Amino acid sequence: MLNGERRRRQTTGACTGRLLRSARRIVVAGAALTIGSAMMGLLAGTPASAVAGASMRLFPSARYIDVNQDKRRDTGDRVDITYKVHNAGTESLSQISVRDSAIGAVICTTTTLIPKADTACLAQHYVSLGDMNRGVLTSAATATAESAGGAVTAAGRQITTNLAGRPTLVVTSAVSVTEDGDNSGGLSIGDKVVFTFVIANEGTTTASRVAVIDPLLSSAGIHVSCNGTSLDPGAKLACRSAAMTTTTQQAHGGNLTSAAHAIGVTPSGAAIRGQGNTLVKRLGPRLNAYPHAPSASSGGSSGTAPPASTGSVPDSVTSGAGSRAPGDPASASSTWYKRSSVIAGAGTVSVLLVLGASVWWLWWRRRLRHNG
Incomplete structure (x- = not known):
């Protein structure tokens, strides 16, 4: 009896174990099928x-x-x-x-x-x-x-x-003289100038917070204003600076140099710097006109002394006597006498031409009378 009961229990346990193992296999296979179906749905589209x-x-x-x-x-x-x-x-x-x-x-x-x-x-x-x-x-x-x-x-x-x-910002620059202090007709030290800029977006997206940066103007504390701050592809912005008076310190190598570039922000918020533009203009010394002769105290004849310089001038100018400071009366006197000599010489030539023409005319009339 005991042996039979033991064998029956062993047989029942073995069957139960096989059933549990089969159930686990079914569960695993079902899960795999579910995952596979989900993956196929993601890749190929499954019916909703x-x-x-x-x-x-x-x-x-x-x-x-x-x-x-x-x-x-x-x-x-x-x-x-x-x-x-x-x-x-x-x-x-x-x-x-x-x-x-x-x-x-x-x-x-x-x-x-x-x-x-x-x-x-x-x-x-x-x-x-x-x-x-x-x-x-x-x-x-x-x-x-x-x-x-x-x-x-x-x-x-x-x-x-x-x-x-991304946006691509390109700037072009120009400068104009608004006040010609020495009436030279050109750009010289002491003149007032205004810079104008045109910013173009040659890229493919919109640029925002657009502005012009020019170290020359920034160092002089000159503000630049534009007619907008957003720039779509193919569009342009116009910018203009406040007036600036040129100085000797800005005349590097005799030139006024502006190296401007544009800045902005992409649609994603990244900062960008546009292509730079360098503008070089000849910046000459300030000219002084002397309409009258220098005074006797300066070593010349009596008259009105030349006006003092009203703006920045070069470090020195050269006269016939050598190198003198620009405000030196002797230098001004030398310049005035040189101009006077040129005028006097031109007058002498004119007088000689008139006298020669008169003599020729008298000779020609006498010849005509003699032949007649």
Whole structure:
């Protein structure tokens, strides 16, 4: 009896163990099947509403078209998206349509499919400035159809088209004299000048917080104002500085040099620096006019002394007696006498020409009378 009871218990335990192992295998296989189905749904699109015998899959793909053939991605280019709709079930599908969240309605070549058949749908999206500023075009499509058992839907995988771009700021500069202090007709030390700038965005996205930086003006504390701070691709901004008086310290090598560049911010918030522009203008010394002769105290004849310099001047000027300071009366006297000598010489030549012409005329008249 005891041996029989022991054998019965051993047999029951072995059966129970086999049943438990089989149950575990079933659970593992079911989990694997569930995971596999989920992965297939992510890759190929699974029906949002399942109908017995009806199944549909959606496979999207995108292609970028450089419409203007400028070898960059910018507004006006096109993104062609193709959607392959597959009838994966055993029932025919009708009223097939595809809708894309980024594009809208999509055109399909056919709206009915027999089991295991495919159809192609196409959408074209032209890139806008908003797309460029966002940097990507995201497409998420859903297909719908009708079957004998009811409505069938399928979601395709999300497609992202990279539209990486950035603004490119280019500045051009100009300077004009607003007050010619020495009436020289050119740019000289002591004149008042105004700088003007034009900033162009030659990039593919919008630039914000646009401004001009010029070390020459910054060091002099001169403000530059623009007629805006935002610049779309292809647009321009005009900027103008306050008036600045040129100084000797700014005349590096006899030139006034402006090295301006533009700054701004991309749509993503990154700071950018535009291409620089260097403007070099000849900056001459300040000229002084002496309309009257220098006074006797300066070593010359009586008259009105030359006016004192009213602006910055070069370190020295050279006269006939050597190098003298610009405000030295002797230097001014020498300059005045040189000018007087030139005028006197010209007058003498004129008198001689008149006398010569008169003598010739008298001689010619006497000859005519003699011949007559």
